[in-house]
Amino acid sequence: MSATSLSEDHSDSGGKLDKRSNKVGSANENESPLQGLKLASHEVLERAQTQGRIKCTKCGGSRMFFCYTCFSVVGVNQAEIPLIKLPVKIDVIKHPNETDGKSTAVHAKLIAPDDVNVYTYPCIPELDGDSYKTILVFPGPDSVTIEEMLQHLNEMRTNSTDEPTVKRQKVINETEEANQVKQQSCPLERVIFIDSTWNQTTRIITDERLQALPRVELKTRKTCFWRHQRGSPDTYLATIEAIYYFLKDYHTLCLLKEYNGEYDNLLFFYSYLYKLINKAKVSAGKI
Numbered sequence: 001m002s003a004t005s006l007s008e009d010h011s012d013s014g015g016k017l018d019k020r021s022n023k024v025g026s027a028n029e030n031e032s033p034l035q036g037l038k039l040a041s042h043e044v045l046e047r048a049q050t051q052g053r054i055k056c057t058k059c060g061g062s063r064m065f066f067c068y069t070c071f072s073v074v075g076v077n078q079a080e081i082p083l084i085k086l087p088v089k090i091d092v093i094k095h096p097n098e099t100d101g102k103s104t105a106v107h108a109k110l111i112a113p114d115d116v117n118v119y120t121y122p123c124i125p126e127l128d129g130d131s132y133k134t135i136l137v138f139p140g141p142d143s144v145t146i147e148e149m150l151q152h153l154n155e156m157r158t159n160s161t162d163e164p165t166v167k168r169q170k171v172i173n174e175t176e177e178a179n180q181v182k183q184q185s186c187p188l189e190r191v192i193f194i195d196s197t198w199n200q201t202t203r204i205i206t207d208e209r210l211q212a213l214p215r216v217e218l219k220t221r222k223t224c225f226w227r228h229q230r231g232s233p234d235t236y237l238a239t240i241e242a243i244y245y246f247l248k249d250y251h252t253l254c255l256l257k258e259y260n261g262e263y264d265n266l267l268f269f270y271s272y273l274y275k276l277i278n279k280a281k282v283s284a285g286k287i
Contacts, residue, residue, distance in 0.1 A: 038261030095196030
């Protein structure tokens with residue numbers, strides 16, 4: 001779940017990837033949870049890997065691929081790193097005890113820098129009075145599904161503005177016009193994720209500044225993370241996975257558009273590290 005920072009310092013990984021393909025996989029390529037992603041070429045990362053760690057020009061830290069402190073690429077050509085535009089703003093609130101090098105939130109910041117911000121608690125994004133424009137992705141008894149979110153937010157908007165409810169036209173069949181009305185009526189502007197282990201979430205999730213926000217729960221999916229939290233189910237997603245899956249569902253269920261890999265590059269770094277680390281485990285006889 002996005003409440004967990006299920007990531008590992010990628011700098012300890014070894015091995016090389018097949019330059020002929022950006023398809024990512026585990027020991028069995030056909031069983032890869034990340035198979036079929038539409039990704040930019042990983043050749044830039046492969047070249048950087050051969051150089052090894054180098055110093056970040058901003059903080060001086062020893063890094064590979066990117067600096068998780070400065071949110072900047074290291075040892076790679078910025079022009080070769082994919083950049084994408086997101087339909088909503090993404091804010092990540094990271095627990096102060098979370099190690100920067102173990103957070104996958106940096107991946108989102110590097111790929112969508114104009115739409116992603118990362119805060120270290122107790123710092124959180126400024127929240128205006130319109131709570132129906134912002135949601136918190138977190139499971140719980142009061143959480144709604146993404147399918148239910150649109151109606152829930154519009155009800156909140158109606159109640160806050162005292163606008164009369166617009167009666168829905170009766171139609172025999174679903175039409176494109178009806179779909180456009182549904183799409184245009186979505187007031188969502190910002191999505192907040194919590195980046196921490198499950199044991200650390202209470203401090204953030206109970207913060208009074210977040211209590212007015214509606215909560216949304218993601219569909220159940222299995223994580224691809226290479227170092228899973230001991231004793232937790234495999235449905236606890238890394239933060240970058242949670243962001244990706246939310247946007248993918250939002251695209252199809254709320255924007256009502258066919259998904260054609262628009263956000264796949266959010267997993268650009270994650271997918272490369274996934275295959276890299278799994279290859280290293282295979283070589284070491286751990287898989």
